[in-house]
Amino acid sequence: MQVPAPFEYERATSVDQAIGLLERLGSSARLVAGGHSLLPMMKLRLANFEYLIDINDLHAELGYIRLSDDEVRIGAMTRHRELLESDVLASVLPIFSDAERVIADPIVRNRGTLGGSLCQADPSEDLSAVCTTLDASCVIRGPGGAERVVTMEEFHVGPYETAVADNEILTEIRIPRKSFRTGSAYAKVERRAGDWAVVSAGAAVWLDEGRIVDARVGLAAVGPNTTGIPEISAALRGHEPGESLYELAGAIAARSCDPVTDTRGSADYKRHLADELTRRTLRKAVERARS
């Protein structure tokens, strides 16, 4: 059935006005950003809402990429396309353009947003894996201008479930910067170009005098949530990067993830890909950190 239930439509004029609407309408209302995840779900009646509050006009307020010495702040309405084309991101966090190149197609990227991607909380969503890799935190705003900041782990409560309450909006993602040489990378195995991940992996490393000060790996599509793997970070810290270390990390990734067999592949295959992609992205991230 592809006629969504009839819904009323409101255009938000500011973040606080949108929060006001959400507060008044409660769980019968939903924010719509790009709409590329929400509207197909509504058409298939996997989701029904009486009110849609369109936050696209908040792009001026929430569409930005800001670089400071200690962090990168990205507004929730920043579109895939802007993430892909940003020179700032390409130079400090190349993992974003790696990932954006393999997300959907230009038309979806024209409208789909960072906030929508994270809030959709699809376990195979790529930007969540990127943000997990980068140890990002999420700024959530609620009634009366109250803001709280949560980690990615806290943000993703379960598949398709986040820490954002009915009367809140995700406004910003903050990515910490450390004063070391750093590199990051993203890779995905897809059934066909531009498809959702069979498995994807992101890696980020920070090097000081040739040794790993910190390293993080984030995986998508191998568990209920995009997963960060602290054990890998612990195993890599203090060591000099090299093939045997990547192999160790890959083995930990394979062991720590929790994939299921589905139309995209068997659990064994995905576990193997988690290993393979962890090695590939770490290798690339180190290469970038060194150059």
Add this chain to the structure above:
Amino acid sequence: MTIEINGTPHDRTPLPGQCLRTYLREEGCFGVKKGCDAGDCGACTVHVDGTPVHSCVYPAFRAQGRSVTTIEGLAGPSGLHPVQQSFLDAQGFQCGFCTAGMIMTTAALTDDQRADLPRSLKGNLCRCTGYRAITDAVNGGSPAVCPAEGAAVGSSLGAPAGPQVVTGTARYTFDLDVPGLLHLKVLRSPHAHARILSVDTSAALAVPGVEAVLTHKDAPDRLFSTAQHENEAEDPYDTRVLDEVVRFIGQRVAAVVATSEAAAEEGVRRLRVEYEVLPAVIDPALAMLPGAPLVHGDKGIAEGIVRANANVVGELHAGIGDVEAGFAAADAVYEATFRTPRVQHAALETHGAVGWLDDDDRLVIRSSTQTPFLTRRAVSRLFGLSRDRVRVVAGRVGGGFGGKQEMLVEDLVAMAVLRTGRPVKWEYTRSEQFTAATTRHPFVITVKAGARVDGLITALQLTVLVNTGAYGNHGASVMHHGCHETVAVYRCANIRTDAHTVYTNTVPAGAFRGYGLGQVTFAVEQVLDELARMIGMDPVTFREINVVRPGDDLTAPGAHVPDLGIASYGLDQCLDRIRAASSTTDTAPDGWLVGEGMAIAMIAAGPPGGHFADATVTLLPDGRYELAVGTAEFGNGSTTVHVQIVADELRTTPDRVLVRQSDTDVVGHDTGAFASTGVVVAGEAVLRACRALRARILAAAERGPSEIRCLTADSVAGISLATIAPLSGSGHFDGTPRSVAFNAQWFRVAVDPDTGELRILRSVHSADAGTVMNPLQLRGQIEGGVAQAIGATLAEHVDVDEAGQVTTTTFRQYHLPTVADVPETEVHFARTTDAIGPLGAKSMSESPYNPVSPALGNALRDALGFRLTDLPYTADRIWQAIQDHRP
């Protein structure tokens, strides 16, 4: 607030929940298409303030105060937009259903994006072309061909509908505005097998806008088959419009007709049905076992089912020679079992029809069909109407591939029109297309073959199990066809075939490009490849030793209509091309495994037992000609070839030929656009009509039939054509005798052992289609067939779970190849002229599909060192197989 569409303000407020696509169509922009309704296919792409968006996932409200451009508004005052022009020049379309979206996306690409089409065009799916023609169009095609008088055949003339396709003005099934239209939606069975005890319709009827609810109590008590064949005895009569017993999850239970789609859906949700759940059989291997639940236990031989008490629809047990003696004489024997999955046609235009009563109270059905005439026959019989009280028309059809050689919607639409007296529309959703249209028949094929060291095949043995699903449409015929040309292409004295088609409580399978040949070829060509390896012979030489030659009889086990023969032969040329391909080189990424493989296929031009076509050509007073022909156009290009034939036979130019087609009112009969007959059967009827008319024109000028030279585009022997018009000639062809066409495919592939990813490094196809009537179009047909088969080989599978439920129901789950997934295929034509086909032509619409999957299987075998027997060859399966074969 208004929405500006193509420069004009529109004031109507969108309905709550409406997406921009339906709003635009309601405002008359029929060029905006629906392929998926979920953001997956790109057919609905429009520009909002200059930026392309998928209008199906864009709330119409959001467009208020903005400016929308659709394909209809893309052309400027000075003519076509450059992208429209290049799609026209390069003929970057077949059915054209994806074209508006392709053009809108392309028009907004930056130069960087154009340079990376695999990534930037991947959101637009095309099921017909295989993308080469589209890529050429994006890169700027060479200008269109305008053949001179008498030089149309053999030229790359563009499709007559091209200008309409690229401007979004071609009219597909649903592209018309019918006042007072009602919408039909159906409730589908949640059970694989159940008896309907009661249907409570009261709550549904109370929904505002609901006009009628139809249940099995309203349906005619007549059986039919959804399959459409000239010879009705080919398919069992096992289907009712609405049945008391439902036999698969997704079968129609009841229909609701309402003033809006939303009301009809609400009505469906309010139906209360009580079922008695019956035992079901899902696995075809279990269906024949004693005690298995019977799918059609209430029917039998009278309905055309061979052994209903064992779920067997049809079977073939026959042999020639003595296979045991053949195996005994062999130096090498190889046996293996192969499995092919369900695949969906996935034509971008879903099934559907609109019906109404015309001014004479005649029932008119406008449908997305390949068989208007047979559908008319079926509808008239079901409802007891004489044939002249029913008219079936097809608009331009947005892709068929065999899926529309089936009556899946017209019967119910007719019933709703007859009940309400109002126009009624029923359009399948993409999900219904997966759960309730047909699929390719899944096959399990065991092939055992033996050969001597000198290369001679001594014996071939086939054991075949075909799963037809809950209904027998095409089931037996696909099995018989699959077991014929696949072995008949080889001279082999000893062949044995044992084949069954069985019912299961799953979504019915149906006709699909290749009609069984693809599945059996997949097995036979791989077993022969392995045999060639075992005796140390290269696969091309091995084929050369064993294939049929001109003058040979085509033999295969079982009774076969004797009108099939080799009326031209180019298989040797095809094989030469394949041998040459092997001497090329390619580079693969480091550490990847590389392999090569080939396969051949033969196909009969037309079905056994008759395929009829009528055509009429009329000289009009303005000197143009009007061709009336029954066959439908769904991108296969038969119309172009028909125009070429008319132009040359009547010594005029193609632009002076008008075509009326796919309408039961325009000619007496046409069996339909299936079984590769558009050129060889309908084309022959057109040729005969032209010759009849030409004789009459010459006679009008007192010239004999051979004095063709006195005919020009304007006059005959100096007499203006206008003075003798109107004048008509008719032609008929009954589709017999039949010739055969040949195809051969070669691949070089590389496999990443770490991920199982398979990459095609080179693809070469050679085809013997007789006279090449239109090289550009023929190449397009071949590329499209190869691409579709690559999809089925590497990615596509319709999954059915243990309960019988289809679980792949959207394009997000079911993978059509995108531009990035299809390699360019080198296409070569053999030089032959057929003794039967019109002007020497043979058919080439289904057959390019058939050798592709075995050729990939053989290439993969070459790369990996072992053979994969089950399709599809997805990366995870390849990777798993590599793990399983590690010592």
